[in-house]
Amino acid sequence: HRKTVKKGFTFTLIVAGESGLGKSTLINSLFLTDLYKDRKVPNAEERISRTVAIIKHTIGIEEKGVKLRLTIIDTPGFGDAVNNTESWRHIEDYIDQQFEQYFRDESGLNRRNIQDNRVHCCLYFISPFGHGLRPLDVDCMRALHEKVNIIPVLAKADSLTPAEVCRKKMKIREEIKQFGINIYQFPECDSDEDEDFKTQEQILKWRTRLTPTSCC
Ligand SMILES: Nc1nc2c(ncn2[C@@H]2O[C@H](COP(=O)(O)OP(=O)(O)OP(=O)(O)O)[C@@H](O)[C@H]2O)c(=O)[nH]1
Ligand SMILES: [Mg+2]
Incomplete structure (x- = not known):
């Protein structure tokens, strides 16, 4: 335990999906942009910036002495x-390459600093x-679900009414089940966790459950 805490943890998150759904925006607003420093309002042309390659950002975070x-x-x-078939292939390849690299490093002589x-x-x-999942979404998620924990996100949900959000989420959940896609399921939390943590865990679990019910 001491060794692991000293060494720190790693966590890698990837985003995927159709173009223009707000993947880069989410990443920027979550971690990587100082929102108000030297703020400048971009014009229309600057605003439209499609991501054209896989871009990796790494940051070190430290909380209560634990490094991440x-x-x-x-x-x-x-x-x-x-024809967009297999346009998700580069993501699958990227994930596979990381497994291969780790396997190679683990089989090597110097395994200390992998x-x-x-x-x-x-x-x-x-x-x-759209109305639920598109065929491309189904293909992509099925290609990835055995290799990475998938968390589906309804993009730009602010452009929908709460009732629409609810309907769409139910439809998406049904389809995820119907197509046999495995999405990430939150594990049970330890019974000795504090109450706030348990409540938060319950809310997250409830949001990802697959049984469609009337609320979202
Ligand atoms: N309404 C709404 N618009 C958003 C949201 N997130 C992003 N946008 C807008 O959607 C547009 C596309 O956002 P991007 O973050 O570039 O989308 P992307 O998924 O990275 O697109 P690609 O790089 O082409 O795959 C931008 O004009 C954003 O301002 C959101 O949550 N709600
Ligand atoms: Mg992008």
């Missing part, structure tokens, strides 16, 4: 070309304008 190396990977969205770049979690953005 957080890596966030932005990926190009799936385009609007006529950098673990395996991807732990994938935030999968789903369009708020």
Whole structure:
């Protein structure tokens, strides 16, 4: 325990989904942009910036003496070309490469300072304008679900009414179940955790459960 805490932890998050759903915006607003420093309002052309390559950002965070190396990977969205089949392949390849690298490092002689770049979690953005999942979403999630923990996200939910959000989430949950996609399920928390933590855990669990009910 002492050794692990001293060494610190790593966590790697990747985002995936159709183009223009707000993947880069979420990453920027979560971690990487100082929102008000030298603020300048971009014009329309500057605003439209499509991600065209896999971009990796790493930051070190320290909380109560515990270090975390957080890596966030932005990926190009799936385009609007006529044929988008397998446009998620670069993400799958990236995830596979990290496994391979780790395997190679573990099989090597110097195993002390292996950098673990395996991807732990994938935030999968789903369009708020369609009716549930698109075939591309289904294909992509099925290609990735055995390799990474998928957390589906209804993108731009602020553009929908609460009733629409609820309907869409129910439809998406039904389809995830129907297509046999495994999404991340929160584990049971320890019984000796404090009450606030347990409540927070319950809320998160409830949000990702697969049984459709009337509330979201
Ligand atoms: N309404 C609304 N608009 C958003 C939200 N997040 C991002 N946007 C807008 O959506 C547009 C596209 O955002 P990006 O973050 O570039 O989308 P992306 O998913 O990274 O797109 P690609 O890089 O092409 O895959 C921008 O004009 C954002 O301002 C959101 O939560 N709600
Ligand atoms: Mg982007």
